[in-house]
Amino acid sequence: MAWIQINTIVEEALAEPLSDALMDIGAVSVTFAETGEQEIFEPEIGTTPIWDQTRVMGLFDAELDTAALLLALTQVMPQIATSAYRIEQIEDKDWVREWMDQFQPMQFGDNLWIVPSWLDAPVPSAVNLLLDPGMAFGTGTHPTTAMCLRWLDKNPPLNHQVIDYGCGSGILAIAAAKLGAAEVKGTDIDPQAILASQNNAQRNQVNIDFALVKDFQAEPADCLLANILAGPLKQLAPEFDRLVKSGGQLVLSGLLANQADELVAHYREFGFELNTRHTQDEWALLAGQKA
Structure with a gap:
């Protein structure tokens, strides 16, 4: 199955709302990652590490209409310009084998x-x-x-x-x-x-x-x-x-x-x-x- 990834970098306060928005419009998963500017070595127990500047990545079925997804995101999250999002094609692989290797x-x-x-x-x-x-x-x-x-x-x-x-x-x-x-x-x-x-x-x-x-x-x-x-x-x-x-x-x-x-x-x-x-x-x- 082919996938696309929509990702952008946002301030800490927008990371969780954007994650919710991505899930609401059909993301199968959402991942947070640091941007290289700040590392968190010791987050509070039971919390999700979120950086001052956080990369938020949503994974979608490649058959979905990208333009419609971005329009929906812009309506839910008007604080983030459509141009701020990056769209990437994710290579179709045997992910289980890739992980095991x-x-x-x-x-x-x-x-x-x-x-x-x-x-x-x-x-x-x-x-x-x-x-x-x-x-x-x-x-x-x-x-x-x-x-x-x-x-x-x-x-x-x-x-x-x-x-x-x-x-x-x-x-x-x-x-x-x-x-x-x-x-x-x-x-x-x-x-x-x-x-x-x-x-x-x-x-x-x-x-x-x-x-x-x-x-x-x-x-x-x-x-x-x-x-x-x-x-x-x-x-x-x-x-x-x-x-x-x-x-x-x-x-x-x-x-x-x-x-x-x-x-x-x-x-x-x-x-x-x-x-x-x-x-x-x-x-x-x-x-x-x-x-």
Whole structure:
């Protein structure tokens, strides 16, 4: 099926109204994207990132009358001139195959691999995690996830109790289980993340207890991993103090490198010495022990 895309750049206040207008006139999807002028590293939880200048893109069936679509948009959104819209033909492809081809097996450390479930493992004898990249965060492609996976590969939690706090796709919990953890639990605020984590755990034949944060119950663990964002990580320090045993390990990621010093100092107040630091691009990982 052929498609056309109508897109333009608008101020933040017009992004949502334009999105609604595009859907009302028949768009099958609407996407927001940054314009290269501003990046949002840490949006508020539960919000959609919108930039000061936002590119709004509506996808339509190519058989629709473009002139009629633009006329309808101009009537609904008179603030935006018809000339501001760009019309693009979208090449007809096998989008499923195109999407699948983007993901290839990835190695983390010496012995840990993430393998899309439709591909064969390059090293069958390695610790291979089968993963279908989906809507939940965490496929190994982001630097923060990659750093956590490399840390797990170097520090396998043999016979330990592990908590994955903010589990996303369940990737860190599954890695911990496959690397020899005795018990693994995971939690997230997003029901979709819990469902994705459960499905991925089943695919990898590991037994992990995943639950929403509001329902999460766990005894203090030997190791807690949290790949979230700096703001929530700071707020969660008292909870992590409760969930980590004395002498246990804490691994924090999802923070920017320039936020690391503040978090190290903050967690020291709760008895954690985060004396291991790794960086990749602008991101950081902190790890250490509880006194």
